[in-house]
Structures are given as C-alpha cells and as structure tokens.
Amino acid sequence: MTTTLPTIQRQSNPLLTVMRAAGRAGVAVLLRGKPGIGKSALMAALADAEGLPMETVIASLREPADFAGLPVVQAGGVDLAPPSWASRLAAAENGGYLFLDELTTAPPAVQAAALRVVLDRVVGDLTLPHGVRIVAAANPPEQAADGWDLAAPLANRFLHIDHEPSTDDWIDGMITGFTLPASGRVLDYNPVLRAAARAEVAAFIRTRPDLLHVLPEDDAATGRAWPSNRTWTMTADVLAFLDPGDTPAALLAVTGLVGEGPATEFITWRAMQDLPDPADVLANPESVAWADLEPSRAWAILTGVTAYATADRTKGGWIDAWKPLAVAATAGLQDVAAANARALLNTRPTNTNPPASARAFLSILSDAGLIPTEAAA
Incomplete structure (x- = not known):
C-alpha cells in the first residue's frame, strides 16, 4: 500500500512577521498566553532563527534596581550601574533580544522601574542599541502566581499579542524540533515608507479624531492595548516594515497597539481608500x-x-x-x-x-x- 502525504503549503506567519517588524521598528512586544504553551520556547527559536543572542530576565525575581540601575558612588557623583545582562546586550555586535518573562507576576514597583527600559531602552545609565529587540511574556493575571494587571503607562508601551498555538503547530514542532524560518515578509527600513505610513495614520485620525487617545474605563482593559498618541505613532512605524498587501499581519499589529475596535476601523478605512501613488x-x-x-x-x-x-x-x-x-x-x-x-x-x-x-x-x-x-x- 502506498501512503500519499498531503502537500503542505508554507504560508507567512502573521505572529512572526509582526514580531520581526516590531523589533525593527523599536517597538516592544508583549506575548500573553496560558502557562506552558511555549512562549519562552518560541522566543528561543526566534532568536536562533535570527542568529541573535537572547538575554532572559525573569521579572518576578528582580528588584527595581535591576532595571533602574544600582547606585554606585563615584568621585564625581552617583552612577546607576546597569546589570550584567544589559551590558552583554549592549556589547553584542548585531543586537539581540531582551526577553522579559513573567512580567505580570512582577510587583508594581518592578513594573514601574521597567518603564524606561521598554520604551527608551535605558537601563540605569546605559542606553541599549537600537538593534536590541524587546519582547515580554505574561500569563493572564488570573492564571499567574500573585499576578497583577499591567498599569496603564506600561501597557501602553507594548504591542500586545495573544499567543495560543494550534495543535498542528505543536505537532509540527515535535516532529521538526520547533525551529522557525529565518526570513519573513518584513521590509527593510525606508524613510519614505515610514513617512507614508505616518501620513496614512494621520489621515485616518483626521477623519476620526475621537480615536486618537481613549483611556479604557476598567482596569483589565487598561492593562491591554488602547489608542493613544504614542501607540498610533508606534502603529505607523511598525506598518512601515510590513508588506502593504499582508492584511493579516497589519491587522494583528494594529490591534495589538490600539485595540480591536480602532484597529478594525483603521484597516477597513485603509482598504477603502485606494489612494493614488x-x-x-x-x-x-x-x-x-x-x-x-x-x-x-x-x-x-x-x-x-x-x-x-x-x-x-x-x-x-x-x-x-x-x-x-x-x-x-x-x-x-x-x-x-x-x-x-x-x-x-x-x-x-x-x-x-x-x-x-x-x-x-x-x-x-x-x-x-x-x-x-x-x-x-
């Protein structure tokens, strides 16, 4: 008997595409998913596919000084010395990944200390190079040990992605070793594309100015993606690295930054414009x-x-x-x-x-x- 295996057509993975685009745009990503689904394994595979080093920092085991810097008295004043993981990333020739694991189990004081790290890449007195890509992982607060929702200032610095791999993804990984493709539908930096993406977002907000900054009313929503001046700017910068025809990736990216409702409106508006070159x-x-x-x-x-x-x-x-x-x-x-x-x-x-x-x-x-x-x- 001859067994015929089904033909497998490899398609672009929106999750990987968006994560890579966000990394190039300097936008931090937050992967949120149930315990044990492989968030850490995904990050290890992504770093390996990119050929980049990765530093894993378990946020729940850290103190505020691990992000804000340890005060060191010098002759001319007090320096805020960065931890060793930050120094290693800064020294990496082609950048790398900073993986902040278990972020929602970190106490509020630690989350507050991480604010400048996530947005400005500043650790103590050290500024991480642009090639350092920041990804955090979190379990839902109700499924985390001593979990907290993210405060609004920290949540609004991330591109949020709900990660729930399918059974087929897990089976494929068991067979092939959970490796990831080294390439994706991500564009190189181009100032014209960045300017065009920012203009596109600005044109949309011109038609819907009420969506520019909308702080959620309940704590749970505040800890997720919501529209602000910052996240709309981040949206444009990530879109500049995405293939204009890759609608699934664009929708995932915009939803992760400004929330589902505003993202759906923007993507629909964008599709209807059909603007001339x-x-x-x-x-x-x-x-x-x-x-x-x-x-x-x-x-x-x-x-x-x-x-x-x-x-x-x-x-x-x-x-x-x-x-x-x-x-x-x-x-x-x-x-x-x-x-x-x-x-x-x-x-x-x-x-x-x-x-x-x-x-x-x-x-x-x-x-x-x-x-x-x-x-x-």
Whole structure:
C-alpha cells in the first residue's frame, strides 16, 4: 500500500512577521498566553532563527534596581550601574533580544522601574542599541502566581499579542524540533515608507479624531492595548516594515497597539481608500480630480504626497510638495490644503521659500485665517 502525504503549503506567519517588524521598528512586544504553551520556547527559536543572542530576565525575581540601575558612588557623583545582562546586550555586535518573562507576576514597583527600559531602552545609565529587540511574556493575571494587571503607562508601551498555538503547530514542532524560518515578509527600513505610513495614520485620525487617545474605563482593559498618541505613532512605524498587501499581519499589529475596535476601523478605512501613488501625483497634480473628492479622501492624498515628498528632507522635495497643494486649493479644497501647508511651513529648510506657484494660494489661506500671515510672506 502506498501512503500519499498531503502537500503542505508554507504560508507567512502573521505572529512572526509582526514580531520581526516590531523589533525593527523599536517597538516592544508583549506575548500573553496560558502557562506552558511555549512562549519562552518560541522566543528561543526566534532568536536562533535570527542568529541573535537572547538575554532572559525573569521579572518576578528582580528588584527595581535591576532595571533602574544600582547606585554606585563615584568621585564625581552617583552612577546607576546597569546589570550584567544589559551590558552583554549592549556589547553584542548585531543586537539581540531582551526577553522579559513573567512580567505580570512582577510587583508594581518592578513594573514601574521597567518603564524606561521598554520604551527608551535605558537601563540605569546605559542606553541599549537600537538593534536590541524587546519582547515580554505574561500569563493572564488570573492564571499567574500573585499576578497583577499591567498599569496603564506600561501597557501602553507594548504591542500586545495573544499567543495560543494550534495543535498542528505543536505537532509540527515535535516532529521538526520547533525551529522557525529565518526570513519573513518584513521590509527593510525606508524613510519614505515610514513617512507614508505616518501620513496614512494621520489621515485616518483626521477623519476620526475621537480615536486618537481613549483611556479604557476598567482596569483589565487598561492593562491591554488602547489608542493613544504614542501607540498610533508606534502603529505607523511598525506598518512601515510590513508588506502593504499582508492584511493579516497589519491587522494583528494594529490591534495589538490600539485595540480591536480602532484597529478594525483603521484597516477597513485603509482598504477603502485606494489612494493614488504619491509619486504620480507629484509628477502630475492635475491627474487627480480634486473638485470631485470628498475632503477626507483629498486630505489623505495630500498628506501622503506631502510625506513622500519631504521624507528625504531635501529642499527639492520640500518645494515639489507645494505643487499638488496649490492645485487642490484652486479646486476648492482650501481647508485641506491649509492643513498640509502648515505642516510644510513647520519643516521649511533654511533659506528656502515656497515656489511662486504656491504663493497665490498661501495669500488666500492667510487672508482666510487658515495660516499665520507671516507664513505667506
């Protein structure tokens, strides 16, 4: 008898993709899952696949000084000496992983001391290199020994992911040794992509400003993902490393940073925009039917164009960004153009003025009180 094995089609794993993108963006990840499901094993396999060292710090066994630094009296004052794990990560040539395990079993004082580590990568007086990627793991508080929910300031510094591997994942791991692929659908850093992602998020918040900062009302929700100025910025920075067509990874990342409701709205809004390529709009601003656009869509297009044109911080890009604004303003979108004009004026390169084609509409915006009078000069 001949046994035919099923064909296995390897697909991109959103979890690994998001973790890698977050690491490159400098955004800390919190893996939350039941005890014994393999969070630590996943991190060991991920570090091995990336060829990076990993330092595991059991948060529940640490004191605040293990994160804030141990005071050491010197001739010129008091230094905050970093622990050995931080010094080893700082010395690693290509970066590495800091794995903060059992975070929700750490007492509040230890969690508070970890605030600067998670967001700013500062341990005592040592700043960890950007190549150091921070991942924490936690059990649900009700399943942790002496567990606490995360305080709002600490929770809002993480990309939260609920991790529950499937039975098939575990069986595959038992057979293959729980190894992970070394590559994924993660992009290299590109300032244009980062600027475009930030513009996209800004355009969405322009349509839903009530979602910019929403502190949850109950303690349990406060310890999870919720929208703030910080997490929307982190959202854009992670999205800049994701394939634009990888919707599952994008949804996982945005949900982990701003929560399920705002994330669903953003991803839906993003899919419906179908915005033109900013390079095409810059090359021919007249190619867009500005007069027929809804203001929110026009704002999204102009914001993307402005971000694209100014990403390299050159005088040429700054001057080019004015052309679509001038065309849109003459088509009746003065308010929309004004918002981008203010952003451009705030980033004016030294000894650089808007082109002559933009000065007429700048005067109109100034007369209408949409921009300061001196900005039109």
